Amino acid sequence: MIDRRTLIQSAPIAALAAGATAHTSQLDPHRAWVAEYSVTHERLYAPGTTDFGTDHPDWLRLRELDKLICTTPATTPEGAAIQLEFALSDEANMDLTGGIAGDLDNHVLRNVLATLKSLT
Numbered sequence: 751m752i753d754r755r756t757l758i759q760s761a762p763i764a765a766l767a768a769g770a771t772a773h774t775s776q777l778d779p780h781r782a783w784v785a786e787y788s789v790t791h792e793r794l795y796a797p798g799t800t801d802f803g804t805d806h807p808d809w810l811r812l813r814e815l816d817k818l819i820c821t822t823p824a825t826t827p828e829g830a831a832i833q834l835e836f837a838l839s840d841e842a843n844m845d846l847t848g849g850i851a852g853d854l855d856n857h858v859l860r861n862v863l864a865t866l867k868s869l870t
Contacts, residue, residue: 778829780819784836787815791841831866
């Protein structure tokens with residue numbers, strides 16, 4: 751499970767907050783990884799799917815994708831937004847929010863996500 755500190759350390763939020771815009775000749779791979787994660791997750795947890803073990807190829811690929819999505823720094827605001835959106839998704843199940851009274855942690859992360867999306 752990825753905790754809040756690891757998530758924040760892996761995202762280039764400090765650079766984005768300072769108004770920096772990352773330039774790269776290649777697109778972030780995060781969009782493709784999240785798309786593959788979603789397809790694999792849906793297939794693995796589809797209704798009627800039999801129980802699987804932790805050695806199932808789809809389960810192993812989800813763990814690989816988790817690590818890639820969460821530990822590879824984004825190089826664009828879009829990539830950072832994709833990472834944060836993934837972290838907040840039900841599929842990722844990271845339980846990042848709910849630890850601060852008034853759901854303030856959820857609000858701040860959703861605001862950061864909205865800002866990142868507005869930069870893309």
